[in-house]
Amino acid sequence: MSADIRFGTDGWRAVIAEDFTYESLRRVADAAGRVWADEHPGGLVIVGYDTRFEAGNFARAAAEVLANHGLRVQVSDRYLPTPALCWSVAQDDDAIGGVMLTASHNPSRYLGFKVRMSDGGASPVSFTDRIEAELAGSAPGGRGEFELVDLVDPYLEALRGMVDGDSIRAAGLKVAVDPLYGAGQHYLAEIMRSFGVEVTEIHDQLNPGFGGLHPEPIPPHIDEVRELVRTQGLDAGFITDGDADRIGACDTHGEFVNPHRIICLVARHLSEDKGKTGRIVKTLSTSVLVDRLARHLGVEVTTTPVGFKWIYEEMVKGDVMIGGEESGGIGIPSHVRERDGLLMALLLAEMMAQKGKGLGELVEDLLAVTGPMEYTRADLKLTPEVKDAFLAAIPNMAPTQIAGFDVHDIVRADGIKFLLPDDAWLLLRPSGTEPLVRVYAEALNMGVVDELIAVGKTLVQEA
Helix, strand or coil: CCCCCCCECCEEEEEECCCECHHHHHHHHHHHHHHHHHHCCCCEEEEEECCCCCHHHHHHHHHHHHHCCCCEEEEECCCCCHHHHHHHHHHCCCEEEEEEECCCCCCCCEEEEEEECCCCCECCHHHHHHHHHCCCCCCCCCCCCCEEECCHHHHHHHHHCCCCHHHHHHHCCEEEEECCCCCCCCHHHHHHHHCCCEEEECCCCCCCCHHHCCCCCCCCCCHHHHHHHHHHCCCEEEEECCCCCEEEEEECCCCEECHHHHHHHHHHHHHHHCCCCCEEEEECCCCCHHHHHHHHHCCCEEEECCCHHHHHHHHHHCCEEEEECCCCEEECCCCCCCCCHHHHHHHHHHHHHHHCCCHHHHHHHHHHHHCCCEEEEEEEECCHHHHHHHHHHHHHCCCCEECCEECCEEECCCCEEEECHHHCEEEEEECCCCCEEEEEEEECCHHHHHHHHHHHHHHHHCC
């Protein structure tokens, strides 16, 4: 009876009113409540939600079911970013875990159920496997009581304390903020304005359909804010995804600053300007620029499969300065073992203010150290038959050349990754949250990147 519910890369996600219904949500909440109550009878679980259709009502429905297991349950009194939920769980010694009702960067028709552990970090596969095993065939009838609490204001105040507000205030920055109609709306702009930043915010209304936008902070979804920054001569643009745990940015010319470069910029800032130490953890799909910067900084790099839950597991081991993934999820474990798009935007603003340089200039300084690399990603929507054929073909894929380049090595840890000369690479990987196969490539210039992407698409579709 539980075949329709599976936890993917980060939680269970499904289309609202098709597979994501009150019936199915209550089944998942019931299973999670049973696991938590078995380990921590009477423990506190904190529940939050984003700006998607019915998300608040779904959150309260989940809370009633969790409370029926004798758990003490608190629910956010308003929408909030996922990192706010995670930070709230980590800060409360009584909290045994959390639930976030969100589908993150997925299209508006999706909603999801993210589980967080007592430290605010992503739940390991072993935990979500236990939830799946406890799924009942029908929704429970019992309902318990929960408490509404303010999870937003304490989190925002904590963020203010993590950057040099005086430097930001003195810099007189003018920026655009685009929450893509997601859970970061108003919150990032509010903090920036409290530091004297002149903020133009767009897509900041409650719109469950996200105005037709896909809430992922990469082109072409961010073209409007890029044009705004360029035409109005603003210093930068900062973009967060549907639940504000991911970051995107553009410089004063409207040029996209991709997450690979943001990871490097923030890591360099933490190390050189703030004296932080520890490993840099990145996913398999993240740029070699991270490795090059790490050698410059004299720090170790750990590479994981795609998905922040793998970065979280490294954070639990300790000695991690920062962890990040190509999709824009970047986290600093001294804050919380989770991604935080708002914090990343504030740190970029702090860098610009303290160094007196624009975001584009900071990128130029970075590339002067690491050398250039270009990157892109293409998402292929496939029929189940084509996707299954590709998955079946992965173990036997062994080309000796890709786009005329010799294949130096093949990594099959998460999809299939071909390592090529001059640090170039091509990765073919099925998405863990959407019916897609993603094709990633990195090389010295965009001409080669485009060639690699074309070959990658062919390899997937003709498998």
